[in-house]
Structures are given as C-alpha cells and as structure tokens.
Amino acid sequence: MSKIRFLTNADMPDVIRLFQKIFQKSSKQPSPALKAYLQHLYIGLAGETAPASKVLLNEQGAICGFIGVHYFDYLHGTQLLKAAMVGSLMVDNHEQDPLGGAKLMRSLLDDNYDLILTETASETTAAMWKKLNAVQFTNYSLDWLRIISPLKFAVETAGSKLGLLKLFLPVAGFIDQRKRNAMPHNSLRWSGTPQNWTAGQTLQCQQIDMAEFTALYHQFSADFASRPQWQEQQFTARLQDALQKPDYGQPFMVKAATKTGKTVGLFLYHLRNGGTARVLELLSHPKAASQTIDALIHHAAQNGAVAIRGRTQPLMMEAMLGKRIAFTHLASTMVWAKDPAMLANFETGRAQLNGIAGEHWSCLSGHPL
Structure with missing residues (x-):
C-alpha cells in the first residue's frame, strides 16, 4: 500500500x-x-x-x-x-x-x-480539485495578450518552431515601424499600437529598485480585502527569484505616477529585446487602473516589445476592456477553503492572487535550469 x-x-x-x-x-x-x-x-x-x-x-x-x-x-x-x-x-x-x-x-x-491555492491547474488537475470541493475562479484563470508589432509578433511566435522564419525579423520590423508611425496617436487597433501613443503617456514611468518596489507592493496590496501577510524574508526571497528569468529577458520594475508625483501604478515585467514582454505583477490605485495598463503597454513598446502578456487580476479586467486585449485560458486558478465564507473575496475579485502571490515568481518558469 x-x-x-x-x-x-x-x-x-x-x-x-x-x-x-x-x-x-x-x-x-x-x-x-x-x-x-x-x-x-x-x-x-x-x-x-x-x-x-x-x-x-x-x-x-x-x-x-x-x-x-x-x-x-x-x-x-x-x-x-x-x-x-x-x-x-x-x-x-x-x-x-x-x-x-x-x-x-x-x-x-x-x-x-484554511486555504489551499493553485494557479496552474490543468483540466485534469482542476477536475480533481473540484472533487475535493475546490472552486475554479474564471477571472483569476485567464491570460491576456496585447499585440504591439503584429508582423514581428507573428514571426517570433512561428519562429520558435521554424527557426528560419527569424531571418524575416528585420523586414517585419521595418514594416511594423512604418505602420506604427503612420497610426493616429490615440488609435486603438487589434493590429498594433501607435509609435507615439498619447494615451500611454498620461502617467510618468520610472524604473525602481527592489526596496522601493517592495514598499509600493505592500502599499497597493493593502487595498485587497484578502491578501498574503508576508514575512519579510518570504517576500524578499520570492522577489529575488522573480527577477531571475533570463529566458524571458531583462526585468523591469516600474512605478507609474501622475504629473503631481503621486504613484498610482506598479508593474514588473521581463523583456528580451524584440520579444514578448511577460508581466508578472500589475497593481494600481482603483481609480487609475486604465491609465496604469496604458502606461505598461507603452513602456514595454518603447523598450522594443512586440507584444505583452500576463495573468489576469480581476480588479484590472474591466479596465482592460476596449483596449484591444485578447484573453485565453491556459491553466486554472483553484481555491479550496475550510470555511466557504472565506471564498467571498475571491468571488468578487477582492482577494490578491497570481503574480508574486501565485506560482510564476519561481525560476521554474523563465530560467534554463
């Protein structure tokens, strides 16, 4: 046995x-x-x-x-x-x-x-969790994608399987750049974003260090009705690992502030030059979600990203609507609770999960171990 x-x-x-x-x-x-x-x-x-x-x-x-x-x-x-x-x-x-x-x-x-959580449940594993009375939360279980340079994104995606296609990257980049330069400054299209996208420059972005990122992360996390209560060494260890994803590229820890200097948004993403930016963390003041998302997209575009992708955070999803962002389901977020009443904040999206509070912070993703 x-x-x-x-x-x-x-x-x-x-x-x-x-x-x-x-x-x-x-x-x-x-x-x-x-x-x-x-x-x-x-x-x-x-x-x-x-x-x-x-x-x-x-x-x-x-x-x-x-x-x-x-x-x-x-x-x-x-x-x-x-x-x-x-x-x-x-x-x-x-x-x-x-x-x-x-x-x-x-x-x-x-x-x-009291709680058992996972954000990478396959269909088979999700079915097993459901038999244990765990709940699948759709708004935490989606991945999102915003295309910036469509031809380069297509070549990058296909080139991962057909390496010779990468030879077309310079041509694709030239065509994309001409198209983006010709787009109106506030244009919203599925096929890309303007080179000088006005909406993405409403907030002022600045790269920050680990200490400032940590302080701002805890500040924004306090807005969630349910959230991890990290010990200092726990959060530090997670953030240190989260920054080590060479397969995804260079990490960018960025704060987004108004013209008066008030920080209203925070994000962490990785980007390999000419590739897709992968967002690990995206937080904002409740009234600045839309501007923070625009700032993230513009910041990644200015650093050469062909697209940007991440995991959904329910409180940010409404602000994503209308921004030509596509959603897909790759794995499920499941939550088991000893007391069903503990699930209330997950049902309304007011519980913090995914990102550093999830699984993808570890080097098991994005690192050639």
Missing part, C-alpha cells in the same frame, strides 16, 4: 530525478542548476519551519510521487489564515497507482490549512 509523508532533505535526490523525468521528459542526469534550485525552492525557502511539500511512497518504500507546497499566512479581513500554494504535482508509473495524484492532493486537507 502506498504511503504519503512530508518531504525531508534526504528525499531531494529522488524528487529531483522525478522532476527531470516527468517535467523535463529526460532520462539524463539533472543539471547542477536544477538540483540547486529545487533544493532551494522546496527545502531552503522553508527556513526554520518544516517543508510543507509531500512525497508519495510505493509499496517498496521508494518515492513515486511529489506535491510541491509553500505555506504562508493569508489575511482575510482581520482574520489570519493558514494558506498553502500548491505547485508541482507529479506521479511516476501512473498506471500502477492511477489515484496517486489525487491521494497527494487529498492529503493536504489533513494539514490544518
């Missing part, structure tokens, strides 16, 4: 090999970078507390499954909740134990959590 227990440091070699086999689909030895990062992610970040992740053992006592979990406090009104963010879920030899993944997920219900 299979057995589930908490992860220990001694388990990490087996967990790393399992990760290499299932997620990287390789029988080769894991790279030193992958070994070091998974050790850091699942053991090192636990600090003085015990790891929250779990392993599944087969009848012979060998590790055949794993579920990656990070614990943090979550403030719900004045009530402090114990929350778990669930990431990697993997089971080897699924045929021998087809319920292995479900067993790992169900075991979390015995760990005295």
Whole structure:
C-alpha cells in the first residue's frame, strides 16, 4: 500500500530525478542548476519551519510521487489564515497507482490549512480539485495578450518552431515601424499600437529598485480585502527569484505616477529585446487602473516589445476592456477553503492572487535550469 509523508532533505535526490523525468521528459542526469534550485525552492525557502511539500511512497518504500507546497499566512479581513500554494504535482508509473495524484492532493486537507491555492491547474488537475470541493475562479484563470508589432509578433511566435522564419525579423520590423508611425496617436487597433501613443503617456514611468518596489507592493496590496501577510524574508526571497528569468529577458520594475508625483501604478515585467514582454505583477490605485495598463503597454513598446502578456487580476479586467486585449485560458486558478465564507473575496475579485502571490515568481518558469 502506498504511503504519503512530508518531504525531508534526504528525499531531494529522488524528487529531483522525478522532476527531470516527468517535467523535463529526460532520462539524463539533472543539471547542477536544477538540483540547486529545487533544493532551494522546496527545502531552503522553508527556513526554520518544516517543508510543507509531500512525497508519495510505493509499496517498496521508494518515492513515486511529489506535491510541491509553500505555506504562508493569508489575511482575510482581520482574520489570519493558514494558506498553502500548491505547485508541482507529479506521479511516476501512473498506471500502477492511477489515484496517486489525487491521494497527494487529498492529503493536504489533513494539514490544518484554511486555504489551499493553485494557479496552474490543468483540466485534469482542476477536475480533481473540484472533487475535493475546490472552486475554479474564471477571472483569476485567464491570460491576456496585447499585440504591439503584429508582423514581428507573428514571426517570433512561428519562429520558435521554424527557426528560419527569424531571418524575416528585420523586414517585419521595418514594416511594423512604418505602420506604427503612420497610426493616429490615440488609435486603438487589434493590429498594433501607435509609435507615439498619447494615451500611454498620461502617467510618468520610472524604473525602481527592489526596496522601493517592495514598499509600493505592500502599499497597493493593502487595498485587497484578502491578501498574503508576508514575512519579510518570504517576500524578499520570492522577489529575488522573480527577477531571475533570463529566458524571458531583462526585468523591469516600474512605478507609474501622475504629473503631481503621486504613484498610482506598479508593474514588473521581463523583456528580451524584440520579444514578448511577460508581466508578472500589475497593481494600481482603483481609480487609475486604465491609465496604469496604458502606461505598461507603452513602456514595454518603447523598450522594443512586440507584444505583452500576463495573468489576469480581476480588479484590472474591466479596465482592460476596449483596449484591444485578447484573453485565453491556459491553466486554472483553484481555491479550496475550510470555511466557504472565506471564498467571498475571491468571488468578487477582492482577494490578491497570481503574480508574486501565485506560482510564476519561481525560476521554474523563465530560467534554463
């Protein structure tokens, strides 16, 4: 009979090999970078507390499954909740134990959590969570895309599979630039944005350092009725990892302010020159959401982005309407709550989730481990 227990440091070699086999689909030895990062992610970040992740053992006592979990406090009104963010879920030899993944997920219900969260649930995993009475929240489960330079974006997208197409980038860039220069300054089109987009310059953008980003992040987060209550070292560790995504390019931490100097928006994105900007974090004052989104798009465009994409934040979605932004569903955000009343702020979008409060801050995305 299979057995589930908490992860220990001694388990990490087996967990790393399992990760290499299932997620990287390789029988080769894991790279030193992958070994070091998974050790850091699942053991090192636990600090003085015990790891929250779990392993599944087969009848012979060998590790055949794993579920990656990070614990943090979550403030719900004045009530402090114990929350778990669930990431990697993997089971080897699924045929021998087809319920292995479900067993790992169900075991979390015995760990005295008030909330269990995930933002990367596949259709299969989402169905498993629903059987455990977790709720799928559509407004947190969408990815958005705004095209800036359509021909270069098309070449970039197709070129990832057909490398020779990248030879057409200079020509595509020349055509895009001419078109953008000819567009009216306030034009809104699905096919791109103007070179000198007036609406995107309503706010003044300035790149900032980690200390200022951290202070502003906490300031904007206070507007959410439910939100993570980070320990200082928890947030710092997440932000440090979030900046290390070389596959996505250079990180940009930016504040957006009015002409009087009041900061009303904050965003963090990565951009590789001539590529798609990937937004990890987007926050704003409630009355400045539209201007902040415009400022983000314009800032990325001025730095050479061909498009910009990110994960939805419900309170920003209404402001996105009419901006020629497309939405798609790639993975689901699921929330399990011990008390259904705790879900109220998620239902209205007034709970902070995704971004640094989600899963994509880690180097498991955007880093060649």
